[in-house]
Amino acid sequence: MRFALASLSGALATLATAGFAECPAAPDHGEEVAAVLSEIRAAETEGVARVLGNSLWELWTDAPDEAAQALLNRGMSRRSGFDFLGALEDLDALVAYCPAYAEGYNQRAFVYYLQRDFAAALRDLDRALALSPNHVAALSGRALSLYGLSQLPEAKAALEAALALNPWLPERHLLAPGGPLHTLGQDI
Template sequence: MKKLLFAAAFVASPVIADCPAPEDHSMELEGLFDAARAATNDRAGREISGKMWQVWLRAPNEAAQEVLNNGLKRRDSYDFAGALKEFDRLASYCPTYAEGFNQRAYIHFLREDYAKALVDLDKALMLSPTHVPAQSGRALTLMNLGRIDEARAQLLEALKNNPWLSERFLLADGGPLALPGKDI
């Protein structure tokens, strides 16, 4: 009976069918990047940043969206182990969906496993080179690994598409990613 119940639960799992390729949102994102570059204040920049997040958080299908949403809920309630399981499922089910790797990287980052975070961030950026959250997350990860020059370069790359990232302040005079030779 236990085997039958396990088999039934596995079949009902939302990740049995193949995950479709993620939609190409590059034109939509390019418009949002242009809008962010043109924004004249922090409030407008944050609003556009939120719209960018809405694009990245659009999973390829309902099953993937359900797994992503479950992982986000677990993350938001500080159930990092549970969130990691969900994002593992998402990355396995949708290996071409960058956000699955970005979210899993964030959990690794929160757990201070920077080496694993970097692997997932590199995968996310391989899939989606202009994924600004993965770019800024990679900058923070590199900074925590003491790779300051790489972190600075990565953050500058992220800021090209969204100059309103809160991480921009890391580049300010006296900040951990400030240009060398500038003192407080």
């Protein structure tokens, strides 16, 4: 714990001495995200929806400035390399530096999810969604985290909210006949 705090303090000190004492506002891609989600809902195939969905990541991962982008990119790279402690170090620094940037919380939640710390993931996903309510990946991650916590009715509601934005999500199969969330709340 002391090492993590020292690393976080070091990252923040580096940002401050580099002239990045305060994070600027995150780029506002709200209209673009809404337009892409509309196109996804109109997509006739999963393949088309997947390509459109990839463009959402370009918008969500557009960090507020170069320092934030570097922390995000390194955190995501470390996560991809299964260096979860290193990823958390970078994403903790990103969230501390840019507390109004939703993707910092979403990416940190993904690391927690991969570590099976669903409660921590859920806290970050809730923060990401407070900042970006139509972040379909955070909604889907919220559903999966609730599922991991065996909070099945809440998981179903979160997944339904995500599917209202993107009906092509792979997680939709959890609600399909035979899926673990299919009959929740229904008389069978």
